[in-house]
Amino acid sequence: MKKPQASKYKKYDYAVIATDVALFTVRNRGLQVLLIKMKKEPYTGKWAMPGGLVKANESVDNAAERILREKGGVRNVYLEQLHTFGRVDRDPFGRVVSVAYTALVPSTKLSLKTTEEYADITWFPVKDAPALAYDHREILETAVERLRAKLGYTNIAQNLLPSEFTLSELQSVYEVVLGKKLDKRNFRKKILAIGLVKGTGKERRGQASRPAELYSFRAKKMKTIEIL
Amino acid sequence: MKKPQASKYKKYDYAVIATDVALFTVRNRGLQVLLIKMKKEPYTGKWAMPGGLVKANESVDNAAERILREKGGVRNVYLEQLHTFGRVDRDPFGRVVSVAYTALVPSTKLSLKTTEEYADITWFPVKDAPALAYDHREILETAVERLRAKLGYTNIAQNLLPSEFTLSELQSVYEVVLGKKLDKRNFRKKILAIGLVKGTGKERRGQASRPAELYSFRAKKMKTIEIL
DNA sequence: ACAAAAGTGTTAGGCATACACCCATGG
DNA sequence: CCATGGGTGTATGCCTAACACTTTTGT
Incomplete structure (x- = not known):
């Protein structure tokens, strides 16, 4: 050019x-x-x-x-x-x-x-x-x-989230980056099944809705595992 | 250092x-x-x-x-x-x-x-x-x-083979690069199912064994599809 | 006839997908 | 009480993985 x-x-x-x-x-x-x-x-x-x-x-x-x-x-x-x-x-x-x-x-x-x-x-x-x-x-x-x-094959998403987050927030990161909606039940099942995150026991209150449990990533360094 | x-x-x-x-x-x-x-x-x-x-x-x-x-x-x-x-x-x-x-x-x-x-x-x-x-x-x-x-997710293997080859040769490329044996029946099933290669009708004779059919890759440019 | 490589099916278990309702809270 | 987002289970189809014998040829 x-x-x-x-x-x-x-x-x-x-x-x-x-x-x-x-x-x-x-x-x-x-x-x-x-x-x-x-x-x-x-x-x-x-x-x-x-x-x-x-x-x-x-x-x-x-x-x-x-x-x-x-x-x-x-x-x-x-x-x-x-x-x-x-x-x-x-x-x-x-x-x-x-x-x-x-x-x-x-x-x-x-x-x-x-x-x-x-x-x-x-x-x-x-x-x-x-x-x-x-x-x-x-x-x-x-x-x-x-x-x-x-x-789709690493735990890279953790770098777009604070150390504690709700599963809905995690799902939202995926949806926003991939540019498509994901099924809530299947998403949670998969994420938990592969052990990508673990629950912290804490919950987030403040909105006019049921409180959400907070999660954190299990492995901090980059890892490759099939996710989606 | x-x-x-x-x-x-x-x-x-x-x-x-x-x-x-x-x-x-x-x-x-x-x-x-x-x-x-x-x-x-x-x-x-x-x-x-x-x-x-x-x-x-x-x-x-x-x-x-x-x-x-x-x-x-x-x-x-x-x-x-x-x-x-x-x-x-x-x-x-x-x-x-x-x-x-x-x-x-x-x-x-x-x-x-x-x-x-x-x-x-x-x-x-x-x-x-x-x-x-x-x-x-x-x-x-x-x-x-x-x-x-x-x-594992592209048709890159074609660049390590001549334009016509047997399925055994293709499998051998995979085995050699990955460093592990693969099941012959599953390998052929998968490769054919995803349409990675197509048969040419020709066969290779000359060895003291049953002749092998020759295949060629379907797409020439790089393509990403789950293979293995 | 024998050695060597080609070719071929089935089964069982695991995984992905599709799908709808109740729950707990703040205002 | 209502609006908001959180949380949960099942059924179906598909893909994967494991596994052994017969066929065709050249020598």
Whole structure:
């Protein structure tokens, strides 16, 4: 599509490595992604996922963590390498190869900084994300596809929930990410049968409805077991 | 583990991008990987998978294809991005981030060049691969793990077989890669039930046994369907 | 005739799916 | 008392897994 222009910076004379992070949360009954509004031409007004160059003395994984912290405002969240995007013309500023990551954060863990909607950093529902800079549309689609797939065979969902949650909340995460309704009885039967979660005995009151039991995940580290 | 030394080449002053390719085939009742013997210190005598730097004017995908052609001696084979390895100290020569790929080739497609065993480029059974340079042991393990997983939900096996093959040969590919025996009747039932392959009507004669029908894959491009 | 690989069915148990009503609470 | 979300069981069909013998050929 676009041809790479003459490089504007010396360091772009060689291919350099950047990382972009698709940071997701589940809020307001939807899967949302964090985007930052760009100022630079030719992308003025378009949105991009948090990203930046990898420094010479940090690993690519560490760079992704740093960017998530500096630009996304979150730390200690689930972070997993997604795919590396290496088209020659993917960045009009020069030859940049991007190692993309997926990150997940429970909406309960978001600070005011990111929940308040600043003009230039905002959560968007994935379904109606605005025009994106670079190849970030492709990165976003790849990330969502992988997240959906992993929900089906790992315990990754725990990274979108607080440590204690109701089964309805868990089911809602699945429904929102997969984009389809699930049968309540079958969902509970399956989740309990495979031992994904355990009851805590506590319950959540406060709504005008029967109190719900609170559950927590059994295994904290990533595990692969057929779920759905 | 190792600290990065002072760079020996100017271009290593920045992180540069390389690609390494795990090229697999199934031969002699085993999963084999192509390795090249190294001459440079500190890896003299160790083996490495084909790899090299990404040039400024080629995509990362194209670089992997080129390396597979130049160093692996094969072209037009299945090639898929695996993972990007970005530890700071993974290359003692400088800061090199490697985008690793998995490639598959049917043993029937191998030229003499790679089947004859040169002193410095050889197929090794994955099970007893020699000491590897860089982080290539980790790359190899990641590649095998992914290959095993994908065998179970895609039609990827076709890239390890000629266009026509017997069901026993197909089963053997599965057994060799997964490292376990499968039940013949159940295997055939399943493979035929999901329509992965179709009979060609031809048969293979020549051995002192009943002739086997030849089959071919139905879909050529990658497809995801539950297989095993 | 024999060695070698190809080909073929049935059963039992487990798993996924479809489906509707009562319960406990807050307001 | 009513609106809201929480919680629960069964029946059916499908898929999986276990298991052994006959067929066809080349030598």
